[in-house]
Amino acid sequence: GNELPEIKKYVNENVQISEKSPLYGVAEGKNVIFISAESIQSFVINNDVNGQEITPFLNSLVKDDSTFYFENFYHQTQQGKTSDSEFLVENSLYPLPRGAVFFTHGQNEYHGIPEILDEKGYYTSAFHANNKSFWNRDQMYNSLGYEHFYGVEAYEVNKENSIGWGLKDKPFFEQSMKYLKAQDKPFYSKFITLTNHFPYELSEEDSSIEEYNSNSNTLNNFFPTVRYMDESIEQFFNQLKESGLYKDSIIVIMGDHYGISENHDKAMAQYLGKEKITPYDHVQLQRVPLFIHIPGYEGGKVMSKVSGQIDIKPTLLHMLGISTKNDILFGNDLFSEKRKGYVALRNGDFISDKYISTSDICYNRNTGEPVNQDQEIDKTEEKQESPCTPIKEKVEKELGYSDDIIYGDLFRFVDFSKNK
Ligand code: GP9
Ligand code: MN
Numbered sequence: 001g002n003e004l005p006e007i008k009k010y011v012n013e014n015v016q017i018s019e020k021s022p023l024y025g026v027a028e029g030k031n032v033i034f035i036s037a038e039s040i041q042s043f044v045i046n047n048d049v050n051g052q053e054i055t056p057f058l059n060s061l062v063k064d065d066s067t068f069y070f071e072n073f074y075h076q077t078q079q080g081k082t083s084d085s086e087f088l089v090e091n092s093l094y095p096l097p098r099g100a101v102f103f104t105h106g107q108n109e110y111h112g113i114p115e116i117l118d119e120k121g122y123y124t125s126a127f128h129a130n131n132k133s134f135w136n137r138d139q140m141y142n143s144l145g146y147e148h149f150y151g152v153e154a155y156e157v158n159k160e161n162s163i164g165w166g167l168k169d170k171p172f173f174e175q176s177m178k179y180l181k182a183q184d185k186p187f188y189s190k191f192i193t194l195t196n197h198f199p200y201e202l203s204e205e206d207s208s209i210e211e212y213n214s215n216s217n218t219l220n221n222f223f224p225t226v227r228y229m230d231e232s233i234e235q236f237f238n239q240l241k242e243s244g245l246y247k248d249s250i251i252v253i254m255g256d257h258y259g260i261s262e263n264h265d266k267a268m269a270q271y272l273g274k275e276k277i278t279p280y281d282h283v284q285l286q287r288v289p290l291f292i293h294i295p296g297y298e299g300g301k302v303m304s305k306v307s308g309q310i311d312i313k314p315t316l317l318h319m320l321g322i323s324t325k326n327d328i329l330f331g332n333d334l335f336s337e338k339r340k341g342y343v344a345l346r347n348g349d350f351i352s353d354k355y356i357s358t359s360d361i362c363y364n365r366n367t368g369e370p371v372n373q374d375q376e377i378d379k380t381e382e383k384q385e386s387p388c389t390p391i392k393e394k395v396e397k398e399l400g401y402s403d404d405i406i407y408g409d410l411f412r413f414v415d416f417s418k419n420k
Helices: 004-014 056-063 081-092 112-117 135-146 169-182 217-243 262-272 277-286 310-318 391-409
Strands: 031-037 067-070 123-127 149-150 187-192 250-255 290-293 342-344 351-354 355-358 361-364
Touching: 004 067, 004 187, 004 277, 004 391, 056 169, 056 217, 081 112, 081 310, 081 361, 112 135, 112 187, 112 310, 123 342, 135 149, 135 277, 149 342, 169 187, 169 217, 169 250, 169 290, 169 391, 187 351, 217 262, 250 310, 277 355, 351 391, 355 391
Parallel strands: 031 187, 031 250, 123 149, 123 187
Antiparallel strands: 067 290, 250 290, 342 351, 351 355, 355 361
16 A cells, blocks of 8 residues: 555646536536447547438537537547446546456455445446346446446346347336336436447347448448437437436436447548548547536536546536545546646547647647657757657556556555545
8 A cells, every 4th residue: 555645646736626616516416327328439429421410319419508518538448348438437547458457356445436426325326238247247336336236137138129239228228217216316327328339230120320331341330320329318318307307317428438440440531531540530539429418507518628538437526516635536527627638548648638649659639740740840959858748757657556556456545434
């Protein structure tokens, strides 16, 4: 536990924000419904394929007065995929550089959102129509403080209502409603969708739009399954309204990670109308949608600040009026003005307000041009430091500290109930 004082000092000086954001407490006492949207990337939002809108419902949320849409929000996952995104969200810690922290450190001491909300009188649950032990979720959910996990045995799954990885998203949400309605309030409930998962299988009758036409079947099939997920979320919103839960809840919708890997760059370039996918484009394709929907609130807008999954925990807790002052976390409240100003991807790449760094090349975030070129004005002078270097130092420090916490199970030595 020797590194703890140093880590705490770093977090207090570089991450923590003392002022309350304008949305602090806006959702105090409300239910929280968190939807983890499988494999969706931001490029499908407000976009079309074969002249047809891909995500009409999510697009309507972008324009909605009660919704904040974050257009420069990045996933920060590595090999643990969905589970890494869950880990980021619940803890505001980084997943590991190799392997999946859900598997390798499922029994650690954490200070996750469910545990914190449980102490505040919330009922906490996770819904996912898959085997409980898959990705070691049963153990990790316990460590995170979830009271209940509705796994595959909570659902009626048959040939007609399943495809690919299992229960389709529409019956998944539909069958979840009875459990949701019966829960004690307020609750924090997480829903993990599944249909929009590689290899993006969908039956004819569930397809509302035509597939794309390129050399990649993966990208071609992606669009109709994304549309199916969009429709399933719309249906869920309607069911929440019918049940009366809607008005006392806030709803967060977040993409878990990319769906189209670089193996499909040629098809992706064709779809985006680009000559090729550059390293800069590749980083920009790591953006996933984030929606924060607050029924009854007016003043929602499109947020352009760079942000990432690491920021969800402080944002959500602050909206609920819960302080994170004494917590150890690496993200910022998305509604605060004074933010860190950069997002670290797990491979060490990062995005700041001005720059994007990937494989140690620093790009201008707006133009996509490498920055060092226009800086070599006077070659007789000492070589100028890249403007990415000071950020890189912080990124490496942060990722290292987060790893130290996980590898050393350092939260065993922290009493988070102190100074509350
Ligand atoms: C598995 C589901 C998908 O239960 O969460 O996982 P992924 O392959 O995306 O990590
Ligand atoms: Mn996933």
